[in-house]
Amino acid sequence: MAGLLLSRLLQAALVMIAVTAVAFAMFRFVGDPVRAMAREDSTPQERAELAQALGLDQPVPVQYARFVGRVARGDFGISYRNQRPVTTLIAERLPATLELVFAATLLALGLGIPLGVMCAIRPDGAAARLVQSISLIGISTPTFVTGIALILFFAVTLRWLPSFGRGDIVDLGFWTTGYLTGSGLRSLVLPSITLALYQLTLIMRLVRSEMIDALSSDYIRFARARGLPKSRIHYVLALRNALMPVITVTGLQIGSLVAFAIVTETVFQWPGMGLLFIQAVSFVDIPVMAAYLMFVGALFVVLNTAVDLVYAIVDPRLRKAKG
Amino acid sequence: MKLNRHLPVLAVALTALLPAVAGAQTLRWSSQGDIATMDPYAHTESFTSNVQHHVYDPLVRRNRELKIEPALATSWSIVAPDRWRFVLRRGVVFHDGSPFSADDVVASVERLLDPTARARGNLANVVKAEKVDDFTVDFVLKGPYPLLLNDLSGIFIMSKRWMEANNALKPGNITTGTTTYASTNANGTGPFKLESYRPDQATIMTANDKWWDKPEHNLTRIEFRPIKSDATRVAALLSGEIDMMAPAPLQDLARISAAPGFKVIEEPSLRLIFLGLNFRPELQGQPGVPNPLLKQPVRQALWHAIDLDTLHRRVMRGKSRSVATIVAPPVPGYSAELDKPVGFEPDKAKKMLADAGYPNGFKVKLDCSNDRYINDEQTCVAVAAMWTRIGVQVDLKTESRATYFPKVDRGETDIYMLGWATLPPMDGFSALSALITTRKDGFGGNNPNGYSNPAIDELTRKAAVELDEPKRLAQMVEAFKIARNDVAFLPLHQQPVAWAMKNAVDVPQFADEYVRLWFARMK
Numbered sequence: 001m002a003g004l005l006l007s008r009l010l011q012a013a014l015v016m017i018a019v020t021a022v023a024f025a026m027f028r029f030v031g032d033p034v035r036a037m038a039r040e041d042s043t044p045q046e047r048a049e050l051a052q053a054l055g056l057d058q059p060v061p062v063q064y065a066r067f068v069g070r071v072a073r074g075d076f077g078i079s080y081r082n083q084r085p086v087t088t089l090i091a092e093r094l095p096a097t098l099e100l101v102f103a104a105t106l107l108a109l110g111l112g113i114p115l116g117v118m119c120a121i122r123p124d125g126a127a128a129r130l131v132q133s134i135s136l137i138g139i140s141t142p143t144f145v146t147g148i149a150l151i152l153f154f155a156v157t158l159r160w161l162p163s164f165g166r167g168d169i170v171d172l173g174f175w176t177t178g179y180l181t182g183s184g185l186r187s188l189v190l191p192s193i194t195l196a197l198y199q200l201t202l203i204m205r206l207v208r209s210e211m212i213d214a215l216s217s218d219y220i221r222f223a224r225a226r227g228l229p230k231s232r233i234h235y236v237l238a239l240r241n242a243l244m245p246v247i248t249v250t251g252l253q254i255g256s257l258v259a260f261a262i263v264t265e266t267v268f269q270w271p272g273m274g275l276l277f278i279q280a281v282s283f284v285d286i287p288v289m290a291a292y293l294m295f296v297g298a299l300f301v302v303l304n305t306a307v308d309l310v311y312a313i314v315d316p317r318l319r320k321a322k323g
Numbered sequence: 324m325k326l327n328r329h330l331p332v333l334a335v336a337l338t339a340l341l342p343a344v345a346g347a348q349t350l351r352w353s354s355q356g357d358i359a360t361m362d363p364y365a366h367t368e369s370f371t372s373n374v375q376h377h378v379y380d381p382l383v384r385r386n387r388e389l390k391i392e393p394a395l396a397t398s399w400s401i402v403a404p405d406r407w408r409f410v411l412r413r414g415v416v417f418h419d420g421s422p423f424s425a426d427d428v429v430a431s432v433e434r435l436l437d438p439t440a441r442a443r444g445n446l447a448n449v450v451k452a453e454k455v456d457d458f459t460v461d462f463v464l465k466g467p468y469p470l471l472l473n474d475l476s477g478i479f480i481m482s483k484r485w486m487e488a489n490n491a492l493k494p495g496n497i498t499t500g501t502t503t504y505a506s507t508n509a510n511g512t513g514p515f516k517l518e519s520y521r522p523d524q525a526t527i528m529t530a531n532d533k534w535w536d537k538p539e540h541n542l543t544r545i546e547f548r549p550i551k552s553d554a555t556r557v558a559a560l561l562s563g564e565i566d567m568m569a570p571a572p573l574q575d576l577a578r579i580s581a582a583p584g585f586k587v588i589e590e591p592s593l594r595l596i597f598l599g600l601n602f603r604p605e606l607q608g609q610p611g612v613p614n615p616l617l618k619q620p621v622r623q624a625l626w627h628a629i630d631l632d633t634l635h636r637r638v639m640r641g642k643s644r645s646v647a648t649i650v651a652p653p654v655p656g657y658s659a660e661l662d663k664p665v666g667f668e669p670d671k672a673k674k675m676l677a678d679a680g681y682p683n684g685f686k687v688k689l690d691c692s693n694d695r696y697i698n699d700e701q702t703c704v705a706v707a708a709m710w711t712r713i714g715v716q717v718d719l720k721t722e723s724r725a726t727y728f729p730k731v732d733r734g735e736t737d738i739y740m741l742g743w744a745t746l747p748p749m750d751g752f753s754a755l756s757a758l759i760t761t762r763k764d765g766f767g768g769n770n771p772n773g774y775s776n777p778a779i780d781e782l783t784r785k786a787a788v789e790l791d792e793p794k795r796l797a798q799m800v801e802a803f804k805i806a807r808n809d810v811a812f813l814p815l816h817q818q819p820v821a822w823a824m825k826n827a828v829d830v831p832q833f834a835d836e837y838v839r840l841w842f843a844r845m846k
Binding site: 031041043084085148162268276 | 356357359360362365366367441442444445495496497502503506507521522523524525548549550551552554555556558559561562563564694723724725726728729732743744746747753756757762765766768769
């Protein structure tokens, strides 16, 4: 286990170096931050001084080397736009994004698994067919369309739920949460549905096909022949085997959810990291963009590692092989 | 017993609160982006200044007619060409209760002129501020300078004591890694106090009942909630979650005004949109090819070929105003005579091209932003089509502002779109010095493509130090006239500013697009 963790840590460092190197190579195509920072009628000298002060007059490899040097010392820099430490900005936004992703994942798993099982047990039932066709819509509609449609229906027409923001939040010092207030929970509904929809349909379809495979395998037939109760066959014997790929996909999808959250957060003005990143892009706020990309890169490594560890817990054969 | 002693006090406090609670008016408004910071000297964005203006006061401010009037300074005089004396208002207190005096002005100017302050260019002609007595301050200038009041109307005064107490005497600085308390907190003298600032969520302010001025507003609380997505912002207004949005997206105006209980108010803004031209020997898009734009008749022909009326009706949905100059009507330096469009005459344009040696037209690149001005991309598509009709082949490229403006800045364009609002000074000199003066000695900051006319350069240098206002205005108008005859730019239109709100909200609109909620009233 320690060996696995160590090798993953090394991988994480390599991934981060690769991600930031690619990012730095691309930043110059995003634009010139000086123009965004200087006054509209600033003189060319003013702009040149600013570029020099930021080190932007240096070639890209030098800028990158300086960046790596600073990060190695734990200094992620200061946002060009807000002039506050990037780590503070990300720490402020992290709770919003993680709470949204957590709610979306719960929703996707909580609905996706039972629906998938249902579709697998009675593949030709009317309910299964209905769910299947609705899931096609879910998987093919772009996130922003779903989001706007939900807003129009639930916020503008019915006025049941808020159309934007996080509602009242409780500040715990190190974390801000919307889970503890009524308005915070109400605000969570539409964005988490929007974010979860794609993943929900994915999980549902995955569980369905895995379950159908499992249900037609020999050990299930023997279990049936032995007269075991149906619920035990379906939910313990078959589902447990069907869940392996679901765990992989869910784990990896959490990473994509954080990344996909950019769109959902923009539509719902959800004050998370995605919104921060979008703003950083339009302002060419290089320190914020670099830190965000590093964070997402690290997240994917961590999730991959976590998935591998969970495998060992779910599948006893892997445990024995390692032990 | 302790409680008893406090009861009368409590009762008095409660009765004092009651009328306020009964008439409590909260205005919730939204815009497309959040402010960059609360620190007045750490940014150069007019929207951020706008929001901060509710918390901070400048020495002089703009009134309902956008004319400059006394604020924290009650009067001023020019004691020497390079020395202005300001008499400060007495009895003003900051939100934390500390009194306002000359020390605060001196400390604020020092902080702004710090070499690391992002906004120091906003007061570029000031050397320092000197305290004369507790309520008199001298501004020492680099030389005679007519626009000091314009500059000061955007410079907010901070409290020296508060800055000292919170270690905020220096502005934030990204290169040295300094961050400051002032970037998320504020202590001004303005009409509203900052209650809380949560980036991208809400900036909450409450009315300052100790404001030095008699409030014209009837608000008790302002909640600013930025919403980036246009569709969501409109939905939030229609669902009653916000009371007002500024600006409102042009494509949704009809829908909002049709909804019961909502209204849209519109006004031409100060921002004029025009096309800039390449004045160098060769075309940027086709190196080696001599630049046809160097011939005045060719530029004139391109101007005649633009159907401004169609742009106004089709692209801008009738909300813009077609123009022929580069400063807007309320701005000093504007002249109605220069603002008469040249007329849409495609046949004449064709003939002019033929006479200039281009009977079959020529090929040229047109660069435009697609996210900076209202319908910028569509405007350029329309102009390109219009030019095609006189035989000019247009290679149109539109891109995001982040890459577009650096490219324009480097002069890598032949014809490019630019908007200019003369902000923050709100004076024609801004357009004169930045756009049409030769790029030299700090002038021509936005004249990247080599337009140069010695007569204009001379007028600019005169107007820069002319303290006699009628003379200065005449110099500017003269320069704009030369530029128009030269066809230095192809002016298109004046952008509209549109706000949408509940019928219960009454707020004046301003051409500089500032939201001034100290004039707002709610029913």
